[in-house]
Amino acid sequence: MHKLSPVPYGSLVFAPMEGITDEAFRKTILKLYPEWDYLATDFLRVPSAGRYPTKHLIRHFGKELSEIGWVKDKTMFQILTSHRAFTIQMVKDVADLGYPWMDINLGCPSNTVTKNGGGSSLLLDLGALRTLLKNIRDNFSGRLTAKIRTGFHNTLEFEDSIKLLNDEGIEMITVHGRTRDMMYKVPAEWNYIEKAVKISQVPIVGNGDVWCVSDIHRMLKETGCHAVMVARGALKAPWIAQSYKQGVIEETAEERFRKIQKFFFEYRSELESENITDRGLLKQSKSVSRFMLDGIQNSEIIRRKLLLSQTAPDFYSIIESL
Ligand SMILES: Cc1cc2nc3c(=O)[nH]c(=O)nc-3n(C[C@H](O)[C@H](O)[C@H](O)COP(=O)(O)O)c2cc1C
Known part of the structure; x- marks a missing residue:
């Protein structure tokens, strides 16, 4: 070794x-x-x-x-x-x-x-x-x-x-x-x-x-x-x-939304390259999103929508609309 x-x-x-x-x-x-x-x-x-x-x-x-x-x-x-x-x-x-x-x-x-x-x-x-x-x-x-x-x-x-x-x-x-x-x-x-x-x-x-x-x-x-x-x-x-x-200390909600989108775009493509099922993609994406909106004002509704989404396309359309 x-x-x-x-x-x-x-x-x-x-x-x-x-x-x-x-x-x-x-x-x-x-x-x-x-x-x-x-x-x-x-x-x-x-x-x-x-x-x-x-x-x-x-x-x-x-x-x-x-x-x-x-x-x-x-x-x-x-x-x-x-x-x-x-x-x-x-x-x-x-x-x-x-x-x-x-x-x-x-x-x-x-x-x-x-x-x-x-x-x-x-x-x-x-x-x-x-x-x-x-x-x-x-x-x-x-x-x-x-x-x-x-x-x-x-x-x-x-x-x-x-x-x-x-x-x-x-x-x-x-x-x-x-x-x-x-x-x-x-x-x-x-x-x-x-x-x-x-x-x-x-x-x-x-x-x-x-x-x-x-x-x-x-x-x-x-x-x-x-x-x-x-x-x-x-x-x-x-x-x-x-x-x-x-050396970035603070970021705006807008900046975070763009970064969240970038993250999920890449993550989705990694999971899809493993031929994951729609159900698996939804489950993993939900788990990973658990803390991502923390601290963003008025993000409760978005968080709830993400957690309640029934299909991966639903989940990802919410991400795209951020
Ligand atoms: C969803 C989740 C899964 C975790 N799984 C592991 C694990 O597999 N091995 C481990 O050593 N710690 C695990 N932990 C503990 C974290 O590595 C870390 O020690 C703990 O969350 C405290 O750090 P934090 O305050 O930055 O979250 C897990 C924590 C979370 C939230």
Whole structure:
């Protein structure tokens, strides 16, 4: 496995998002907004028995994108595992396919995942997590990173978890400033990101409630983090990395409408090139549009119309009329 060059200070990472950051979506982002320094696949659950066929792993990353070296270098392949899953086999399989960057999901809060011992629930037993991380590290020579919440029920073991990740060879840690129990109910606590920066030897990526360009500046300044990861804010404005790099702080509703149209024009053509059904196109487009009108005055009616549209042509005629 070739060695990736270090992540530069101030890098912007498009967050992993289940149901969103699939190949068509990432291709759209790469084409329209190359200003994103790094991207992520959404999580791939490690099977609890057996192994995935090679085709399945490649499809998760994206068949076409898997052929492009520089895309592989800038995209983390995220896995979601538990103590019962067949982790070592999958880690070896991902490594054998030449994906140079693996990210371990230690933050997923969903009940389905945590009741099976995955995602954020791995933070409940740091001893067992240490063993799991050792097994992964021993079998993956590429860049190994982790994405973490500040704890499960509380933050009592937050510092220990950061130290543990450092000890076990994790090369960069994304900290989402909320515990699992907080879900999304309270504002992200950036002071934990700052705390992680102070105790970690490896770079910390700050994550949580970055909604606009000035939040990116603020996150870097207030927490001292090395890079910033954006999830919902990047659904609101997939072009936020471009705005950040071009120094654009404010944009009018009119400018946003034009950007939304440009985004959906490209996204639709990516999905159609996969021969997606009309139903699939509608479903994906609705999911992706969830935050895009946020903050635009009087946009409630448009948002409702988009969500209620019954066919993809209906959805896209609303987009065209923006
Ligand atoms: C729809 C959706 C899907 C998500 N899927 C994942 C995922 O697959 N892996 C992951 O690590 N985090 C996932 N997250 C969490 C985000 O990556 C991020 O940590 C969280 O939303 C906080 O960042 P934000 O305030 O910028 O949204 C998801 C979030 C959303 C909204």
